[in-house]
Amino acid sequence: MKKLALALIAATALLAVPASAQTKLKIGAAPYGLNAEFMQIWSAALQQHPAVKNGDVELTVFDGRYDALVQNDQFKTMVTQKFDAIIFVPIDIDAGATGVQTAHDAGIPVIGSNTRVNSDLLSAYVGSDDRISGYMEAKIVLDKIGCKGNVVIIEGPIGQSAQIQRLEGNKKALAECPNVKVLEDQTANWSRAEAQKLMENWLTAHPGQIQGVIGQNDEMALGAIEAIKAAGNDVKSYAIAGIDGITDGLRAAKAGEMTSILQDATAQAQGAMDLAIFYAKKGDYKPESEIWTKYGKDMPWNDGKDKEYNVPWTPVTAENVDALLATRK
Amino acid sequence: MSETRSRWFTAERRRTLIQEYGIFLAFLILAAILSVSNEFFLTPGNISNVLLQTSINGVLAVGMTFVILTGGIDLSVGSVVALAGIVSASFATTSSTAAIYGAPYPVIIALAVGVAVGVACGALSGLIVSYFSVPAFVTTLGMLSAARGLTLIYGGGRPVPALTPEFRWIGTGHVLGIPAPVIILAIVFGLAWWTLTRTRFGRYIYAVGGNAHAAKTSGIDVVRIRFVVYVISAGLAGLAGMLLSARTGSALPQAGIAYELDAIAAVVIGGTSLSGGIGRITGTLIGALIIGVMNNGLDLMGIQSYYQQVLKGALIVGAVMLDQKRSYGA
Numbered sequence: 001m002k003k004l005a006l007a008l009i010a011a012t013a014l015l016a017v018p019a020s021a022q023t024k025l026k027i028g029a030a031p032y033g034l035n036a037e038f039m040q041i042w043s044a045a046l047q048q049h050p051a052v053k054n055g056d057v058e059l060t061v062f063d064g065r066y067d068a069l070v071q072n073d074q075f076k077t078m079v080t081q082k083f084d085a086i087i088f089v090p091i092d093i094d095a096g097a098t099g100v101q102t103a104h105d106a107g108i109p110v111i112g113s114n115t116r117v118n119s120d121l122l123s124a125y126v127g128s129d130d131r132i133s134g135y136m137e138a139k140i141v142l143d144k145i146g147c148k149g150n151v152v153i154i155e156g157p158i159g160q161s162a163q164i165q166r167l168e169g170n171k172k173a174l175a176e177c178p179n180v181k182v183l184e185d186q187t188a189n190w191s192r193a194e195a196q197k198l199m200e201n202w203l204t205a206h207p208g209q210i211q212g213v214i215g216q217n218d219e220m221a222l223g224a225i226e227a228i229k230a231a232g233n234d235v236k237s238y239a240i241a242g243i244d245g246i247t248d249g250l251r252a253a254k255a256g257e258m259t260s261i262l263q264d265a266t267a268q269a270q271g272a273m274d275l276a277i278f279y280a281k282k283g284d285y286k287p288e289s290e291i292w293t294k295y296g297k298d299m300p301w302n303d304g305k306d307k308e309y310n311v312p313w314t315p316v317t318a319e320n321v322d323a324l325l326a327t328r329k
Numbered sequence: 330m331s332e333t334r335s336r337w338f339t340a341e342r343r344r345t346l347i348q349e350y351g352i353f354l355a356f357l358i359l360a361a362i363l364s365v366s367n368e369f370f371l372t373p374g375n376i377s378n379v380l381l382q383t384s385i386n387g388v389l390a391v392g393m394t395f396v397i398l399t400g401g402i403d404l405s406v407g408s409v410v411a412l413a414g415i416v417s418a419s420f421a422t423t424s425s426t427a428a429i430y431g432a433p434y435p436v437i438i439a440l441a442v443g444v445a446v447g448v449a450c451g452a453l454s455g456l457i458v459s460y461f462s463v464p465a466f467v468t469t470l471g472m473l474s475a476a477r478g479l480t481l482i483y484g485g486g487r488p489v490p491a492l493t494p495e496f497r498w499i500g501t502g503h504v505l506g507i508p509a510p511v512i513i514l515a516i517v518f519g520l521a522w523w524t525l526t527r528t529r530f531g532r533y534i535y536a537v538g539g540n541a542h543a544a545k546t547s548g549i550d551v552v553r554i555r556f557v558v559y560v561i562s563a564g565l566a567g568l569a570g571m572l573l574s575a576r577t578g579s580a581l582p583q584a585g586i587a588y589e590l591d592a593i594a595a596v597v598i599g600g601t602s603l604s605g606g607i608g609r610i611t612g613t614l615i616g617a618l619i620i621g622v623m624n625n626g627l628d629l630m631g632i633q634s635y636y637q638q639v640l641k642g643a644l645i646v647g648a649v650m651l652d653q654k655r656s657y658g659a
Contacts, residue, residue: 034481034486035481035486035582035583036486036583037486037487037488040485040486040487184631186628186631186633186634187633187634191583192577192579192581193573193576193577193581193584196576196577197382197624197628198628200378200381200382201375201378201625201628201629202628204369204372204374204375204378204629205367205369205628205629205630205631207369222577222578222579223577226576226577226578229501230381230501230576231374247487247488247490248488248490248579251490251491328426
């Protein structure tokens, strides 16, 4: 009922705006690439935003194809076509600043989402702090092994902001357990197949010694699980954690094989969309996504005035996993 | 020096001997170094691991050998791995969202579909290379892009999870303690060895790669040979794609990226000439094993994977350098 009431209020507010503002807003979304599940959920969430569904906003999604140069060119396109606002997920923290500058010079507001960019010209940023997730997943692994024993860390591509910050969080948790030894620590470039090979070789190099696996994303944790199974070991005797809450990760969590920390792509996308509309309408807008009521005081809207919105992480548990899986149908 | 001995030791024969056994020697030295420096390297479990980790690249490299022997190249195998992997998986999944209508089908149908997808890609590439005489580099570069795109379209960019245990068996099963992918590689290799060394078709492949013009004048259907090698390569890529998804438990749309490079590396390290006509399938197998052993050994010793890439690069160039020197320099 509360949602319905909110939607009604939002609808009335929309009807009340003067006729001049009824022309559609053109909003562009520039995610770094659409080949992996997370960014697909993110893009789908944008399409599901109330303002896009009811036609107030005309949304165009540009696939950045994992190339900073492609993204910069897309910014130029959006400037030429006079977009009203841009939602930006940069592939590179530094290279992305050029695009933001281009849009800023043309007077187009840019909202950051999911990954950071080194620019103070962003109107706002909606994302999740990777240091927190890195800490949470390592803590879960360490708690499960009783703060002693041996763990391995499987890292993302060295130098990417998520890898750097998740490692920072991993190390913070590890510092709290001085009796835990990190036996191996290598990158598998977010890839399940690479992590599987790595873990197969580590299980050989350290027979019977590994108790915990800290995977910096779900894909790599899943690769480690396959390696453990292939070696004929009982996956449940290991403490394994990953980050992101991709569908396969949720399934493995449901089976009790690992813990995943859900990164809420929907909240990052729809939160950024609300802010993009807010800035395009120069502040004359109330947010329409239900994510603001979902998180309530954990992520307050604050009249759109904040520079940074931190979407909370949600550990996937036996209690919430079915509901999360249901959203992936 | 006797008359017979000098004939036996022709430059040609010496070259092939060094080519074949040189790389084998390099492999033995590498294995010896690793077994001394790491206590686990020579354990049965680890040997089984190395073979398992070599199996997918090995299957791809066998197909790549056929193509390179004709003087061609197949850059599309990594993308075909992903496409065949995901299409076949959709016939072998119990997930209601990712399955094709009526799935899961019996494993044999899923396997046939995967190979058929590969064969179809290869037939298209082969037709364009052989009949329309478009350079293989360009044709398969186009296929690399198109097959990846088709993979993303087919699966909506999402993985196909929850593969049936029967399908997963080809990646995770064992026969008499030997991993199933290793057995599959052995069969593929055996058939390839027999084809290249014991059949007329095999001799024609060498002839086409050595001198296409001469092959044509002597009555070999060059167009047909060129067509078939791409079908073989992509068909094996289809098989490799199924091995990969069966092994990881889920068919991923981003699977197989850059796998063509490892396959080409194995062929080149194994002494096959990129200009065609010269090379052995046994060399390719050793080349694939060298890459697998190197990755495994460096992982065992806890060395960052970045070094592995540098070493592999040096190995590829080094192998060809030696080959060039022996062929033309000495």
